[in-house]
Amino acid sequence: MGxxxxxxxxxxxxxxxxxxDEQLPAAAGxxxxxxxxxxxxxxxxxxxxEIGQAFSPVYDAERHGARLVASPRHADVLTxxxxxxxxMAGPLRKTYEAMPEPRLVVAVGDCARDCGMxxxxxxxxxxxADVVPVDVHVPGCPPExxxxxxxxxxxxGR
Ligand code: SF4
Numbered sequence: 001m002g003x004x005x006x007x008x009x010x011x012x013x014x015x016x017x018x019x020x021d022e023q024l025p026a027a028a029g030x031x032x033x034x035x036x037x038x039x040x041x042x043x044x045x046x047x048x049x050e051i052g053q054a055f056s057p058v059y060d061a062e063r064h065g066a067r068l069v070a071s072p073r074h075a076d077v078l079t080x081x082x083x084x085x086x087x088m089a090g091p092l093r094k095t096y097e098a099m100p101e102p103r104l105v106v107a108v109g110d111c112a113r114d115c116g117m118x119x120x121x122x123x124x125x126x127x128x129a130d131v132v133p134v135d136v137h138v139p140g141c142p143p144e145x146x147x148x149x150x151x152x153x154x155x156x157g158r
Contacts, residue, residue: 017064017153024135026102027155030076033065034155037075037099041092041128042118043082046142047109051079053145054152061149065156072098077155079106080128083115089125096132106151107134110141117141 027034040048054061055068069075072095084092096105107128110116118124128134138151 012063017156017158023154023157024104026104026135027157029102030155032156032158033067034076034152035067035069035074036077036079036152037069037072037095038079039092039095041080041082041088042085042124043109043111047081050142050145051108051148054148059145059149061152064149064153065158066152073100075099076102077104077106078132079108080112081108083111083118083124084126084128084131085123086125089131092131104135104155105132106136106138108138108148109143110139113137113139
């Protein structure tokens with residue numbers, strides 16, 4: 001069998017995405033693809049390594065309709081890692097405000113949820129939800145790339 005025919009016959013091999021009725025209402029209006037702007041608000045960079053893997057050829061979030069972009073003006077989704085430091089609270093808020101609506105925020109990692117091991121640190125302003133509204137949280141320290149891809153698939157529905 002030729003390679004092209006085999007590809008057509010096999011189709012896309014992946015677990016089903018989240019059911020349409022489980023998708024966030026705001027995500028349903030995004031047409032099956034999301035442009036993602038990432039902000040490191042003060043992480044140890046462990047979460048960034050896993051996000052990098054999520055977009056690598058192995059986990060390949062792009063095949064499910066999620067793509068990283070360089071500008072918040074082009075983004076539907078903001079991923080945020082780390083506890084929000086005092087210095088990053090303003091830039092994070094500005095990034096969120098620069099995004100067109102509808103816009104969604106995905107907090108990646110335990111630090112993004114409750115500051116994790118950095119809670120109470122002198123340079124920590126608070127968790128991500130204290131600065132911008134959070135729609136989805138991906139737990140873990142750091143979360144596995146597959147969990148990050150699953151969260152993004154929950155937004156694209158693919
Ligand atoms: S959740 Fe873990 S890996 Fe991610 S920024 Fe916090 S300490 Fe680092």
